[in-house]
Amino acid sequence: MAFFPLASLRATIGTMVPPPRLPRGFFHKPTLIVARDLLGQRLVRLDTPPLRLESIILETEAYIGMEDLGCHARAGLTQRNASMWGEPGHAYVYFTYGMHWMLNVVTERRGLPAAVLIRALLPLQGIQVMSRRRGGKPLSALTNGPAKLCQAMAIDRRFDGHDLCAPEAQLYIEAAPAVSEECVIVGPRVGLTRVPEPWKSMPWRFQVSPAYATRLAEEVSLV
DNA sequence: AGCACGATTAACT
């Protein structure tokens, strides 16, 4: 019988076991908590096998309920925003400006319309494919915007209502080390024109600090 | 049926 040192076996298994996917409970929480804690987590898009796209979440925004006049749910339940009213852990993907798709993750309990907009990512896997989908743009311009990241990762209306927690999900989020408090920048949401105060200025935008994002990018490039 | 607008982006001056 062949001899396998235990440490070696563990190391091998360690590389084979995928990180756990974020469970529904991660999303069934106050939206600000989810938006903050999504920083550093890994967004995974399984495309035509064996293509697998993966990115680190760098920027998010919270949209919370009917009272939030910056939130699409302000006008009540409509065909477009229906996903936001459903079970947490599903995607809310919408179309805007006649050409752009946006990815949100639904939060809170069923019946409370809230979601987290994914605004920026750091590409990890499938960079060549993402660059092609982005018209050959450089790495720095692949996923540094909510519409850009959807184009890069081929996320469109097909994913509206997609259950990110289902075992067979083609779009999901994997657990990764949390980003510490001193590396998080909080500020007002962007792009809200014609939205009245106080909603326009609510500090519901969360970003990984540029310094830490650079550090993450360097770690990636070493692999 | 018609219309104003948008959780943006890229290409300008």
Added chain:
DNA sequence: GTTAATCGTGCTC
């Protein structure tokens, strides 16, 4: 800094 692109959506008539 400004602006055009481009069309689904939700609201009004």
